Amino acid sequence: MATPTAAAEVTSTHPSAAAGLGMRKNGKNWHPQKRAFRPTSGQTTFSKRIEQDKAKKATKALEQEMKDEKEQERQRRIQAIKDKRKAKEEKERYAKMEEKMHKKLVERRKRREKRNKLLNS
Structure with a gap:
């Protein structure tokens, strides 16, 4: 015969049997x-689903905004690097011209090129 203590031991060793x-x-x-x-136990009401969709859309919009800001910052940095490289190339080109020509003539050409760039762009 099983004693009450033996039944308690069985239920304590088996967690699924402890449910009674x-x-x-x-x-x-x-x-x-x-x-x-x-099959209907996991369903939610229509109003709850609408609220969840609104929350999801708001989250997606915020994520997209953050991604756009990050991309704009990246593009700004890339453009700054390109501008620096272009300025460096111009400086080197004018330095080469100064080796061959007179300094005042190079300055005059710089001003003329700057005017033409402003007109063309």
Whole structure:
């Protein structure tokens, strides 16, 4: 005969049996208990779904805004690097011209090129 202490030991060693349902018929107490199939149990109301969609859209909009800001900052840095490189090339070109020509003539050509750039752009 099983004593009350022996039954307490069985329920304490098997967590699924501790639910108060007793021993499983097939003896596989390590498996979780099966429940009735309820296809509508996970459904939410229409209003809750609408609220969730609104929250999701707001989150997506915020993420997109943050991504756009990050991309703009990246493009600004890239443009700054390109401008620096272009200025450096111009400086080197004028330095080469100064080696061959007179300095005042080079300055005059710089001003003329600057005027033409402003007119063309």
